[in-house]
Amino acid sequence: MIRTLPLLLVPIFAIPSAARPEPQTRVTVEAKNGMVVCVSPPAADVGVAVLKKGGTAVDAAVAVAVAMAVTWPEAGNIGGGGFMMVGPPGQEPVCIDYRETAPTAARVDLFADGTVKAFDHRAAGIPGTVRGLALAHRKFGKLPWKDLVWPAVKLAEDGFVVDGALAGRLNWVLASAATTNAEFRRVFGKREGAEWQAGDVLVQKDLGRTLRAIAEGGPDAFYTADLAKLLEKEMKAGGGLITAADLAAYKANERKPVQTTYRGYDVYGAPPPSSGGVGLAEMLNILENFDLKSRGRWSPEVTHLMIEAMKRAYCDRARYLGDPDFVAPPGHLISKEYAKKLAVGINLVRATRGETLAPDIELGEGGDSTTHFSVIDRDGMAVSNTYTLENAFGSRIVVRGAGYILNNEMTDFNPKPGKTTRGGQIGTTPNLVAPGKRMLSSQTPTLVLKGGRPVLMTGSPGGRTIINTVACVVVNVIDFEMPVRDAVDAPRLHHQWFPDVVRFEGADRHPGLVAKLKTMGHTATVTGTKQGDAHTIWVDPKTGLYHGAADTRLDGKAAGY
Ligand code: DON
Numbered sequence: 001m002i003r004t005l006p007l008l009l010v011p012i013f014a015i016p017s018a019a020r021p022e023p024q025t026r027v028t029v030e031a032k033n034g035m036v037v038c039v040s041p042p043a044a045d046v047g048v049a050v051l052k053k054g055g056t057a058v059d060a061a062v063a064v065a066v067a068m069a070v071t072w073p074e075a076g077n078i079g080g081g082g083f084m085m086v087g088p089p090g091q092e093p094v095c096i097d098y099r100e101t102a103p104t105a106a107r108v109d110l111f112a113d114g115t116v117k118a119f120d121h122r123a124a125g126i127p128g129t130v131r132g133l134a135l136a137h138r139k140f141g142k143l144p145w146k147d148l149v150w151p152a153v154k155l156a157e158d159g160f161v162v163d164g165a166l167a168g169r170l171n172w173v174l175a176s177a178a179t180t181n182a183e184f185r186r187v188f189g190k191r192e193g194a195e196w197q198a199g200d201v202l203v204q205k206d207l208g209r210t211l212r213a214i215a216e217g218g219p220d221a222f223y224t225a226d227l228a229k230l231l232e233k234e235m236k237a238g239g240g241l242i243t244a245a246d247l248a249a250y251k252a253n254e255r256k257p258v259q260t261t262y263r264g265y266d267v268y269g270a271p272p273p274s275s276g277g278v279g280l281a282e283m284l285n286i287l288e289n290f291d292l293k294s295r296g297r298w299s300p301e302v303t304h305l306m307i308e309a310m311k312r313a314y315c316d317r318a319r320y321l322g323d324p325d326f327v328a329p330p331g332h333l334i335s336k337e338y339a340k341k342l343a344v345g346i347n348l349v350r351a352t353r354g355e356t357l358a359p360d361i362e363l364g365e366g367g368d369s370t371t372h373f374s375v376i377d378r379d380g381m382a383v384s385n386t387y388t389l390e391n392a393f394g395s396r397i398v399v400r401g402a403g404y405i406l407n408n409e410m411t412d413f414n415p416k417p418g419k420t421t422r423g424g425q426i427g428t429t430p431n432l433v434a435p436g437k438r439m440l441s442s443q444t445p446t447l448v449l450k451g452g453r454p455v456l457m458t459g460s461p462g463g464r465t466i467i468n469t470v471a472c473v474v475v476n477v478i479d480f481e482m483p484v485r486d487a488v489d490a491p492r493l494h495h496q497w498f499p500d501v502v503r504f505e506g507a508d509r510h511p512g513l514v515a516k517l518k519t520m521g522h523t524a525t526v527t528g529t530k531q532g533d534a535h536t537i538w539v540d541p542k543t544g545l546y547h548g549a550a551d552t553r554l555d556g557k558a559a560g561y
Helices: 041-052 057-071 129-140 145-158 164-175 182-188 205-217 226-238 244-249 276-287 300-320 336-344 463-478 484-489 513-519
Strands: 002-004 027-031 035-038 081-087 094-098 253-255 258-262 265-269 370-376 382-388 446-450 453-458 502-505 524-527 536-539 546-549 557-560
Touching: 027 035, 027 484, 027 557, 035 041, 035 057, 035 536, 035 546, 041 057, 041 145, 041 370, 041 557, 057 081, 057 129, 057 145, 057 205, 057 370, 057 382, 081 129, 081 265, 081 446, 094 129, 129 145, 145 205, 164 182, 205 226, 226 244, 258 276, 265 276, 265 463, 276 300, 276 336, 276 446, 276 463, 300 463, 300 513, 370 453, 370 536, 382 446, 382 453, 446 463, 453 463, 463 484, 484 536, 484 546, 502 513, 513 524, 546 557
Parallel strands: 502 524
Antiparallel strands: 002 027, 027 546, 035 370, 035 557, 081 094, 081 382, 094 253, 258 265, 265 446, 370 382, 446 453, 453 536, 536 546
8 A cells, every 4th residue: 555645845855966867756665564664666665575575574575685786786785794683573583793803914004104995905805695694594584595586696697677776776876987996887888888768678697606606506606615705716816815714704693673662662773783773872862851842843052952963973973983803892881871861961052172072082173875774574573684884885896707786885994093084084992903803893683673673674884974863863753753754754963073063854844953053063064965864664563564665765666565
């Protein structure tokens, strides 16, 4: 059942040519038995077909994830990593951590002299996606692995129809002088340098063969067999660090999610090595000390409180968080008592300066893409999955003979030990490069439950903005009881401690808000870019119906049945 909502007056920002054209409709899709919401329409269709065949939400998530490695190459991947939150009915949610890992040869000063750039073989971490999906499938899947990977094989080998959105993204990356990898250009370039148009067909034969091997041989085909040799060969040719031994040693982890309560709801987020769950919990715990609802969503008071909560959580992120196998995250960050102390420290009429939150951290002067999808099945198993190549199209390097794009996730480590800048570069110890370490992430796939049942599945791309995007959606739904469509569409804001600036998406919808915040001491800007892409599902507690809202900032599709 599709309910068309009136067009919301969300301004169309001046967006870079990389962005998708503004979609025609904003809809909420309602369904009883299952729902998939993701950025790529063909992948959403693959996922819902798996649900219709009796697959679990995790089965569908596996199929969507591998399909998006074909149909949304800017972030969908098998050469990257991410985090999958799974809420099995009647059980505590778990997090599958399939974050990339630093190769054995990586050293703390990898980025220190500036010679390793984002589009460099040395920027690639050991990919985690295939092991992560296999682990999730082993624990929570029902249908055979091969059946879940097969639709992606067909999409790659037979090709699929490119829409205007994907055409725009491909044209953007191909037009960039920074896209120098010849194999990337061979795989994604159109004949004789022509531009991609909606309606063209993209065939990826090498990727199809790789996916076929994974479908038939399982994750070992990627980590220990011929495909591992291809990656090692690519690394040797490009001066990269990953070896076949690194690949063979890669492990996905099942981790206990970060959990907090927020106004009677249970919120579960991705734990370290993501900062997403801790950051979100810390912000919500601070905000719970205030009555937001009575003040109004767009009041300067609520905005001020959200900014102040963001600053504190991002400061703690920089100070404390890294791979928990190397640096234990302190437990107090998500305690209610700590949040209360922080809340008491907020001046209600005056912005706190970034420096004063961490006088001990010495300060110098100083693209995107990830993708999130949400799934729920007829039994109420909920999945919230965010995965990434780091930049749009990752390192822009395609592994020769294997057809997949390599991540450049190593750039998520703190690049220069000791160098934290007012510009936002972090140099604190917990997230410095070390062999075998996972780089800190901001991915925030989130499950919200009430009385043990899933209510909200959300998450987003957007680098460090991710945690704030998710916080905005959660506050919109829980505090302000917005319908999920409005909660996703509503303009977002971002403050990350440093730079000490709040960025508004569309604050011009709220005349006077930015001016008022400036009088309170905030440095505020209204940006011309969109913040995030939060493909979200909400479950109506009265009817049990699933409401899927694709975030129209990048378009996408909610497919239900
Ligand atoms: O894991 C992280 O936090 C980053 N690698 C995410 C990058 C990202 O979201 C870029 N996209 N929009």
